[in-house]
Amino acid sequence: MAVTPPVQRIWWKEPIERVELVWTALAFLWGLAMFSTMIVWHVVGKQNLANEAYRISPQTFIARADAFAEKYKVREEANTGVPVVRPPAGADIYLLGRLWEWWPVLELEKGRTYRLHLSSIDWQHGFSLLPVNINIQVHPGYEHVITITPDQLGQFGIVCNEYCGIGHHQMTGKIYVVEPKPQ
Amino acid sequence: MTSIDIAAGRAQAGREAKFRTCPFTGLKVDLAAQRLIVANAVAAVIFLAVGGLFGLLVALTRWPAVHLLPAEWFYLVLTGHGANVLLFWIIFFEIAVLYFASAILLNSRLATPRLGWLAFGLMVVGAAMANVAVLQGDSTVMFTSYPPMKAAPHFYLGLILFAVGALLAVGIFFATLVIAKDERTYEGSVPLVTFGAITAAIIAVYTIASGAVILIPTFLWSIGIVGNIDPLMYKVVWWGMGHSSQQINVSTHVALWYAIAALTVGAVPLSEKVSRTAFLLYILFLQLASAHHLLVEPGISSEWKVFNTSYAMYLAVLGSMIHGLTVPGSIEAAQRRNGFTKGAFEWLRKAPWGNPAFAGMFLSLVMFGFIGGISGVVLGTEQINILMHNTLYVPGHFHGTVVAGTTLAFMAATYLILPLVFQREVAFPKLAKVQPYLFGIGAAGIALFMMGAGTLGVPRRHWDITLTDASIPYEFAAGAFLMMGLNGLFAILAALGGIIYIVVVVASVLWGKRVDPARPAWQFPVTSAAAANVAKYGSHATVKLPGTIILVGVFFVAFMLYYYVNWKYLSAVWPLR
Numbered sequence A: 001m002a003v004t005p006p007v008q009r010i011w012w013k014e015p016i017e018r019v020e021l022v023w024t025a026l027a028f029l030w031g032l033a034m035f036s037t038m039i040v041w042h043v044v045g046k047q048n049l050a051n052e053a054y055r056i057s058p059q060t061f062i063a064r065a066d067a068f069a070e071k072y073k074v075r076e077e078a079n080t081g082v083p084v085v086r087p088p089a090g091a092d093i094y095l096l097g098r099l100w101e102w103w104p105v106l107e108l109e110k111g112r113t114y115r116l117h118l119s120s121i122d123w124q125h126g127f128s129l130l131p132v133n134i135n136i137q138v139h140p141g142y143e144h145v146i147t148i149t150p151d152q153l154g155q156f157g158i159v160c161n162e163y164c165g166i167g168h169h170q171m172t173g174k175i176y177v178v179e180p181k182p183q
Numbered sequence B: 001m002t003s004i005d006i007a008a009g010r011a012q013a014g015r016e017a018k019f020r021t022c023p024f025t026g027l028k029v030d031l032a033a034q035r036l037i038v039a040n041a042v043a044a045v046i047f048l049a050v051g052g053l054f055g056l057l058v059a060l061t062r063w064p065a066v067h068l069l070p071a072e073w074f075y076l077v078l079t080g081h082g083a084n085v086l087l088f089w090i091i092f093f094e095i096a097v098l099y100f101a102s103a104i105l106l107n108s109r110l111a112t113p114r115l116g117w118l119a120f121g122l123m124v125v126g127a128a129m130a131n132v133a134v135l136q137g138d139s140t141v142m143f144t145s146y147p148p149m150k151a152a153p154h155f156y157l158g159l160i161l162f163a164v165g166a167l168l169a170v171g172i173f174f175a176t177l178v179i180a181k182d183e184r185t186y187e188g189s190v191p192l193v194t195f196g197a198i199t200a201a202i203i204a205v206y207t208i209a210s211g212a213v214i215l216i217p218t219f220l221w222s223i224g225i226v227g228n229i230d231p232l233m234y235k236v237v238w239w240g241m242g243h244s245s246q247q248i249n250v251s252t253h254v255a256l257w258y259a260i261a262a263l264t265v266g267a268v269p270l271s272e273k274v275s276r277t278a279f280l281l282y283i284l285f286l287q288l289a290s291a292h293h294l295l296v297e298p299g300i301s302s303e304w305k306v307f308n309t310s311y312a313m314y315l316a317v318l319g320s321m322i323h324g325l326t327v328p329g330s331i332e333a334a335q336r337r338n339g340f341t342k343g344a345f346e347w348l349r350k351a352p353w354g355n356p357a358f359a360g361m362f363l364s365l366v367m368f369g370f371i372g373g374i375s376g377v378v379l380g381t382e383q384i385n386i387l388m389h390n391t392l393y394v395p396g397h398f399h400g401t402v403v404a405g406t407t408l409a410f411m412a413a414t415y416l417i418l419p420l421v422f423q424r425e426v427a428f429p430k431l432a433k434v435q436p437y438l439f440g441i442g443a444a445g446i447a448l449f450m451m452g453a454g455t456l457g458v459p460r461r462h463w464d465i466t467l468t469d470a471s472i473p474y475e476f477a478a479g480a481f482l483m484m485g486l487n488g489l490f491a492i493l494a495a496l497g498g499i500i501y502i503v504v505v506v507a508s509v510l511w512g513k514r515v516d517p518a519r520p521a522w523q524f525p526v527t528s529a530a531a532a533n534v535a536k537y538g539s540h541a542t543v544k545l546p547g548t549i550i551l552v553g554v555f556f557v558a559f560m561l562y563y564y565v566n567w568k569y570l571s572a573v574w575p576l577r
Ligand code: HEM
Pocket: B052, B053, B055, B056, B058, B059, B062, B078, B079, B081, B082, B085, B086, B089, B090, B142, B143, B144, B392, B395, B399, B402, B403, B407, B446, B459, B460, B461, B462, B490, B491, B492, B494, B495, B498
């Protein structure tokens, strides 16, 4: 019994049940299958999060994001004063997380590829793109560079899903995806 | 000198222990150990009561139609919920289990009960201090306390004191094992349940060490001695504690599954070798699986993530999958020996479902596997994690593991601890009978509906998904609101189950009838003749286990389907690299 010492003192020489052997083998193979799937996805899959990241000071990141927004600003988001920024296809684009907003609003072209630079300038935040449901952790001091290709038209929300203080539930942002200009 | 003389001499050199003999199991029970088990179990239940109440408040606030608490209170109470249930309830109870699995199951005296009381004191003071810090309102940092967000110094100090106390208790557990071996209080190898407890204790040492490595500098940072804590480094080490501590929970509740199966239906492990190896896999492989908390962080390579989530995690998952067969398998074998041999499932239909220890244990087994287990592996897959990271899917998953699994198993075990250790009849037996069902269904509901909300993008730790105060609006799908409402309803069920549990425990401890060994209200097959029969049953001369094979077959198919469905979901999101 499990609450008493093993009946057979030499328990490690007991035979193993066949059903246990088969199940263990099956479970092991399943583990291998799951392991292989991740690796295969790195080759054939289109959603593999970038490993490209740099250390960066908040000041530097703010400066770059500001310059970026100023250069490509096309209008302001209604009632907010937040710039809507439309960079050319293929550009380096910046999204900055801070208490409590995702800044600036981006306007991207469908099917084009961009290098998205993500960082926080204060606490940790959680980039959550909705309703696509892409969720990425954002750290202060680290700049994460993600090559991203929006493939749906429309307006997409960004919320924060890492608790970042009392205004956490006010922290939002937005991405517009529009028809591409003929190149 | 004979060995008996040596043992007696040692005992004198140590401490003159007073024993009673358990009328049900024939075990010698060290009264000092018994008192410590009682104290730790009672403390556990108190923190569960506090933390569970907080959980209900959180769920009611996240129910958009109710939206109970204001924002500051919501985040404060959520911090308190995590700390009280995940740390204090679970760990106090685990210490009680460690003392039980060492001193009591091995017929031994407990090493240094005095230090045991010191450990207990430190844990109580630490837990109280952390609670005070949280309630004062300047430590609303969630129990993960990610920097650069900063809590009051006594928040970290409380956690550190609690950890030191727990480490001391783990040390007493190991010392007791040494004493039992020296004094030859048992024959052969330690029982499987004790083996499982040893697994838990070894992981606990590693866990608490990681905790010290990260919490001590963070404490120093909070009082201004250390200048800066790197947020990414913090997370890597913090989850060395945070994840491994979940492995303590799994080892402990699996050990309790075996113990309850033995005590309620007289189950014997199919083979000791397989079950023990499965426990060993936990020690060998789960530590590094803290990586699966870091799958969408910047600056960590894919190779590291794949290696740590697969090599480390899947081999530990293998351990759980083995237990997932051997626990029901041993129950089926015992029940068939008890005469329930018709068809594939008579053994299960005629199982003692009216005994809350058995019912809670079996529900915990099924829900841990199907809800917590499968969702955990999917969530921990390198690329798939991006679909759910930090959404409500995550709390959904771990309410499947740590609530429907661990907490329910601990509750089930309580119904055996009350008569065996507290020597009290279970009060309100009719209520106790429904308790595991209420709590189990409630827990399954909150787990599933939070997971559902998460797949719709609902963030975790979030006060208001209508986003009313945000300058840029976003509207969640109607389904998300529905999920949150259902989550609230099932939270009420779970809370009801929790309240009944607490009422039953408190009433039994304070006013319960003393157990009359001649006429106990609950039967323990350990003592019956049938059990003697079963006890000889081992891996040799086996009956077939068709029911268990069907159960694990269903599990396996569900697992594969759900896993690959999520790859399909992933393939539909924006390409990124
Ligand atoms: C009455 C029973 C319970 C209810 C209704 C409940 C409900 C909830 C809800 C709604 C959340 C919030 C999710 C969010 O907003 O992010 C939560 C978080 C959590 N719960 Fe529970 N829970 C219960 C019991 C438990 C138990 C017994 C445990 C542990 C053993 C537990 C562990 C946690 C943890 C660790 C968190 C995460 C806190 C955080 O994000 O910092 N819960 N719970």
